[in-house]
Amino acid sequence: DNLRETLRASARFFPIAAAVRPFSTAPFWAALLNILRDEDEAEEGQDRSSLNVLASGSANGNGGGAGQVVFGAAEVQDRLQALAADMKRRMTKRRPTSTLRFKITPELEIAVQSFILVREAPKPKMVTLHAQTNQEVRVHSALVSADNADILQRVDARAFAVSNAPADRHPKVVFSTEELGAVKAVCGSGIAVLGFKPRSCLQDFHNVGHSLFLRPAEKVVKGSTAAFTALHRALLKTDRIAIARYRRHKNTLPSLVALLAQEEVMDQGEQIEPEGIHMIPLPWANDVRSPETEEAAVGKGKVVPAEPAQVDAAKALITVLHTEDWGTGCLHNPSLVRHFEVLQALALGEEPPRQLQQDSTEPGSEQVKAQAKPEVAAFKALVQVPVPGFAEGSPAKKGGTKRKADAEGGPDLSISEQYAAIDWQANIANGKIKMMTIPMLKVYCLYHKLKQTGNKGELVERIMQHAQSR
Numbered sequence: 001d002n003l004r005e006t007l008r009a010s011a012r013f014f015p016i017a018a019a020v021r022p023f024s025t026a027p028f029w030a031a032l033l034n035i036l037r038d039e040d041e042a043e044e045g046q047d048r049s050s051l052n053v054l055a056s057g058s059a060n061g062n063g064g065g066a067g068q069v070v071f072g073a074a075e076v077q078d079r080l081q082a083l084a085a086d087m088k089r090r091m092t093k094r095r096p097t098s099t100l101r102f103k104i105t106p107e108l109e110i111a112v113q114s115f116i117l118v119r120e121a122p123k124p125k126m127v128t129l130h131a132q133t134n135q136e137v138r139v140h141s142a143l144v145s146a147d148n149a150d151i152l153q154r155v156d157a158r159a160f161a162v163s164n165a166p167a168d169r170h171p172k173v174v175f176s177t178e179e180l181g182a183v184k185a186v187c188g189s190g191i192a193v194l195g196f197k198p199r200s201c202l203q204d205f206h207n208v209g210h211s212l213f214l215r216p217a218e219k220v221v222k223g224s225t226a227a228f229t230a231l232h233r234a235l236l237k238t239d240r241i242a243i244a245r246y247r248r249h250k251n252t253l254p255s256l257v258a259l260l261a262q263e264e265v266m267d268q269g270e271q272i273e274p275e276g277i278h279m280i281p282l283p284w285a286n287d288v289r290s291p292e293t294e295e296a297a298v299g300k301g302k303v304v305p306a307e308p309a310q311v312d313a314a315k316a317l318i319t320v321l322h323t324e325d326w327g328t329g330c331l332h333n334p335s336l337v338r339h340f341e342v343l344q345a346l347a348l349g350e351e352p353p354r355q356l357q358q359d360s361t362e363p364g365s366e367q368v369k370a371q372a373k374p375e376v377a378a379f380k381a382l383v384q385v386p387v388p389g390f391a392e393g394s395p396a397k398k399g400g401t402k403r404k405a406d407a408e409g410g411p412d413l414s415i416s417e418q419y420a421a422i423d424w425q426a427n428i429a430n431g432k433i434k435m436m437t438i439p440m441l442k443v444y445c446l447y448h449k450l451k452q453t454g455n456k457g458e459l460v461e462r463i464m465q466h467a468q469s470r
Contacts, residue, residue, distance in 0.1 A: 098248055099217055101190035102228075110227045111220035112191070114212040114279065123339050187254055191279070193244045202241050202258050202280070209281040213274070214259070232277060235261035246279065256282040306383075313379040320372040334359045419447040428467050434460055 096113035103109045128137040143152040158180060162170040175183070216228035235242065242259035258280045265273035306314075338356045345352040368376065424444060427433045433441075441459040445452045450462055 096215075097212065099220055100246075100248070101188075102214075102224075103190060103192040104227065104231060105193070108227065109221070110224035111217040112214045112224065112228065113217045114214055116210065117213050119210065121333060121336060123336065181250070185250060187245065187247060189247045189249050191244050191246050191257070193242050193259075195243050196238075196240045197243055199239045199241050199260070202260065206258070206282050207280050208283050208287065211281070212279045214277040214279055228277075232261050232275070235259070235277070236263055243282075244279075246281075256284055258282050310379075310382045313375070313382050317372060317375040317379045320375050321368065331360045334361055415443060415446050418443045424467070428464060433463065 094115060096115055098114050100112055100114060101109055102112045129135065130137055143155060144150070145152055155177070158177075159172040159174045161167075161172040214228075216224040218225045231242075241261075244257050244259055245254055246257040247254040260278040260280060262273060262276055262278055264271065264275035334356055337359075341356070342352040418440075422440065422443070424433075427436065438456050438459065441456065441463060442452050444450070444463050445459065448466060450466060452459075454462070
């Protein structure tokens with residue numbers, strides 16, 4: 001009991017394969033296994049069934065009389081392989097992203113390490129090589145003085161000025177390095193607990209960035225493991241989360257985070273989920289938006305709620321297309337797959353494939369038609385809204401919405417007004433057309449249905465040629 005409660009250690013059982021004659025395991029192990037067995041815990045782990053069999057002394061595996069349990073060589077080999085895989089996983093060095101001070105109370109401060117469990121896999125960055133030596137070229141930046149072009153080793157002061165403002169009314173403000181650091185130092189670096197809330201208060205949409213996984217750093221501050229474990233168990237027992245302030249280092253801005261405890265999950269003796277605390281970034285009050293109240297998001301018209309029949313049709317469609325065997329590790333990033341396919345082909349001197357060999361993110365159109373054709377048709381018939389200006393069954397046009405032409409089939413009314421407001425003949429004759437802006441030149445091109453591509457010089461030349469040909 002002390003082994004389990006204090007050190008949180010568990011006993012692993014590895015049976016001995018009978019080489020010559022059956023080995024009577026029950027008399028040897030029954031007394032110890034009955035002590036190690038915990039009736040309050042759920043029956044999970046790869047050792048639980050073996051412990052129950054051995055403690056009861058019943059026969060299992062390849063046979064044997066009462067009080068004998070015989071394990072075959074295959075089962076022993078599987079257990080040893082699982083042990084080797086578990087040891088390899090535990091021996092793999094975990095690289096923390098940072099080591100932080102964790103202030104639980106004003107009088108209690110421990111050290112924790114942060115880890116990234118899930119992270120976007122980027123493409124490898126391109127490296128610039130020297131043309132003669134083929135060595136990597138490194139970029140070094142330096143500050144150059146505006147007076148004598150000397151390289152400055154250290155900047156003792158920085159000036160800030162308001163852009164597009166008169167210098168007499170808004171002069172430059174000069175800060176020293178110490179003053180600038182004092183302005184940025186809103187609070188100290190690390191994690192500071194502000195309070196606790198029920199776990200139900202944390203919603204999925206509150207997450208505004210990548211979460212970090214916290215584990216105690218006993219080597220940095222002694223006693224961190226005990227305090228961290230006590231806080232972790234208290235959060236799980238009370239079903240609460242901690243609200244804290246987080247600042248990685250002195251050059252970053254503070255952020256609001258939620259500390260969500262996670263219990264260790266085991267499956268057949270293997271760890272599926274580690275034990276620790278998730279640190280989830282939360283939005284500040286300035287970051288919260290309400291698009292449902294803005295006219296730009298919902299439009300000037302009244303928001304029409306969905307009808308019950310439409311909701312039922314959507315539920316039926318979701319139920320039919322539900323994927324049972326899908327997981328976060330099932331799909332590969334098609335961009336990365338394509339990148340490495342081309343990279344491998346170029347390294348082998350082969351012709352790169354024209355397109356991706358297999359894209360797992362492509363929707364299965366044929367499968368959807370075969371599986372949910374009636375539900376798709378019913379949902380489409382209930383929610384389809386006719387598009388103004390298009391005949392029923394006609395394909396949708398690409399691009400933006402164009403302005404309607406006038407009744408005589410001429411150019412757009414606004415373009416006509418803009419064109420009539422300018423004396424084009426006089427501007428062309430005295431050369432002032434070269435001083436006109438590009439949008440004004442495009443008004444002439446739109447009115448006379450000329451090409452609008454090219455720079456300003458090409459537009460002027462095109463307009464002058466058109467005026468001479470008239």
